[in-house]
Amino acid sequence: MAKSYYDPADLRKFGKITEWSEELGTKFFDYYGKVFEEGALSAREKSLIALAVAHVVKCPYCIDAYTKDGLQKGITKEEMMEAVHAGAAIESGATLVHGVQMMNKYDKLSM
Amino acid sequence: MATKSLKARHNGLAEKNEQLKILNGGIFEEGELPYFKDKIALTGHYPLRPKKLEVFQINLGYMCNQVCEHCHVDAGPDRKEIMTRETMQYCLDVIRNTGAHTLDLTGGAPEMNPDFRWFVEEAAKAGIQDFIVRSNLTIIRANKKYHDLPEFFKRHNVHVVSSMPHYTRGKTDKQRGDGVFDKSIKALQELNAVGYGLPDSELKLDLVYNPSGAFLPGDQVAMEKDFKKALKEDFDIQFHNLFAITNLPISRFLDYLIASDNYEDYMYALVEAYNPSAVENVMCTNTISVSWDGWLYDCDFNQMLELKVDSKIKHIKDYNEDILNDRDIIISQHCYGCTAGAGSSCQGTVA
Numbered sequence: 001m002a003k004s005y006y007d008p009a010d011l012r013k014f015g016k017i018t019e020w021s022e023e024l025g026t027k028f029f030d031y032y033g034k035v036f037e038e039g040a041l042s043a044r045e046k047s048l049i050a051l052a053v054a055h056v057v058k059c060p061y062c063i064d065a066y067t068k069d070g071l072q073k074g075i076t077k078e079e080m081m082e083a084v085h086a087g088a089a090i091e092s093g094a095t096l097v098h099g100v101q102m103m104n105k106y107d108k109l110s111m
Numbered sequence: 112m113a114t115k116s117l118k119a120r121h122n123g124l125a126e127k128n129e130q131l132k133i134l135n136g137g138i139f140e141e142g143e144l145p146y147f148k149d150k151i152a153l154t155g156h157y158p159l160r161p162k163k164l165e166v167f168q169i170n171l172g173y174m175c176n177q178v179c180e181h182c183h184v185d186a187g188p189d190r191k192e193i194m195t196r197e198t199m200q201y202c203l204d205v206i207r208n209t210g211a212h213t214l215d216l217t218g219g220a221p222e223m224n225p226d227f228r229w230f231v232e233e234a235a236k237a238g239i240q241d242f243i244v245r246s247n248l249t250i251i252r253a254n255k256k257y258h259d260l261p262e263f264f265k266r267h268n269v270h271v272v273s274s275m276p277h278y279t280r281g282k283t284d285k286q287r288g289d290g291v292f293d294k295s296i297k298a299l300q301e302l303n304a305v306g307y308g309l310p311d312s313e314l315k316l317d318l319v320y321n322p323s324g325a326f327l328p329g330d331q332v333a334m335e336k337d338f339k340k341a342l343k344e345d346f347d348i349q350f351h352n353l354f355a356i357t358n359l360p361i362s363r364f365l366d367y368l369i370a371s372d373n374y375e376d377y378m379y380a381l382v383e384a385y386n387p388s389a390v391e392n393v394m395c396t397n398t399i400s401v402s403w404d405g406w407l408y409d410c411d412f413n414q415m416l417e418l419k420v421d422s423k424i425k426h427i428k429d430y431n432e433d434i435l436n437d438r439d440i441i442i443s444q445h446c447y448g449c450t451a452g453a454g455s456s457c458q459g460t461v462a
Binding site: 043 | 337
């Protein structure tokens with residue numbers, strides 16, 4: 001058993017989750033594969049969305065995977081960083097928009 | 112950025128035995144990953160056998176004006192291995208009689224061979240259907256004596272295949288050297304100016320894309336779309352097809368993988384992406400590769416690993432297509448590079 005919570009080599013073993021629940025694992029990977037196919041959005045656009053979300057949910061495996069995927073798709077580092085900022089802006093916006101709730105509550109409680 | 116070949120730097124990986132030791136040992140010897148031989152045996156492809164010969168590929172020498180980080184030839188200005196006119200003469204005899212429909216000249220920078228133009232003129236007379244020269248583009252701008260190459264290629268109806276790792280300056284120069292991007296752009300514009308690469312032109316201009324790092328190429332069709340859009344919009348450049356080629360873990364790319372601690376992950380990625388249907392059309396099944404000194408190989412990669420064909424015909428001077436085609440192809444773990452994903456060959460994807 002590893003002494004740390006995250007081991008980069010574990011990413012290679014992701015597929016093994018199917019071994020302990022074949023039906024759900026298979027359904028998940030089928031769905032996952034389908035999602036990232038070329039559709040109304042290009043596979044390239046989806047890769048950038050995935051990279052932004054990977055940062056927002058702070059998944060180190062996903063960050064490794066979608067940085068590599070971006071490189072494979074010829075996505076530039078400028079595009080990747082802008083995607084990360086888009087994610088970060090939504091995340092900080094989500095915090096700040098709660099400031100309105102704070103303001104509302106403050107006003108309600110104050111004379 | 113290196114300015115000398117591994118050979119000139121006396122790097123251990125310039126030796127084929129050192130490379131083969133790595134490719135056959137480590138994660139493969141320990142059983143973490145399967146040997147290529149065992150993997151293809153699962154689908155009945157072992158031993159790998161040639162099909163009809165289609166491509167006759169000649170390496171005119173390892174000398175090059177560039178020292179690219181990923182080069183599987185370990186080419187560079189310091190490499191002096193150059194094909195002589197005598198060996199070219201043997202090649203011409205074969206070209207006139209071969210059943211192959213494609214003649215493919217590579218290097219190094221093949222244009223740096225002093226007999227290059229003579230050889231192209233002679234070979235063009237044989238009337239081979241598709242006559243390819245693999246040009247690194249910058250050679251056209253490297254020296255005045257090469258400036259007329261676009262016209263020369265046109266005169267002999269040569270199909271030009273050129274390397275272009277990315278449509279941005281940063282990525283290109285990082286892999287191929289400072290200034291390579293600007294020179295390549297200029298060379299492509301000159302090729303366009305004489306008619307190469309234009310939509311209805313019979314003067315074929317294709318680009319080769321190699322990933323600039325420890326990752327596999329993406330979808331060839333999608334990459335081609337991106338390249339076409341960017342090169343047209345930014346530089347008014349047009350070309351026909353993009354070939355996405357996987358970097359094989361040998362020579363300078365192997366050195367890079369080990370030095371950057373990416374070797375194991377890269378081999379895992381290649382093995383994971385193994386595609387049995389790519390094995391069907393892997394290029395060693397329809398290609399013969401000739402080295403600067405006339406030896407015969409299953410492919411250009413085996414040539415660099417000095418793995419000569421497993422046939423009693425081993426040299427161009429003894430060439431016999433029928434005997435040669437009745438052989439087992441020599442494989443090792445670098446072959447996973449040609450069977451990953453959509454497959455990879457000098458003509459791009461194969462699956």
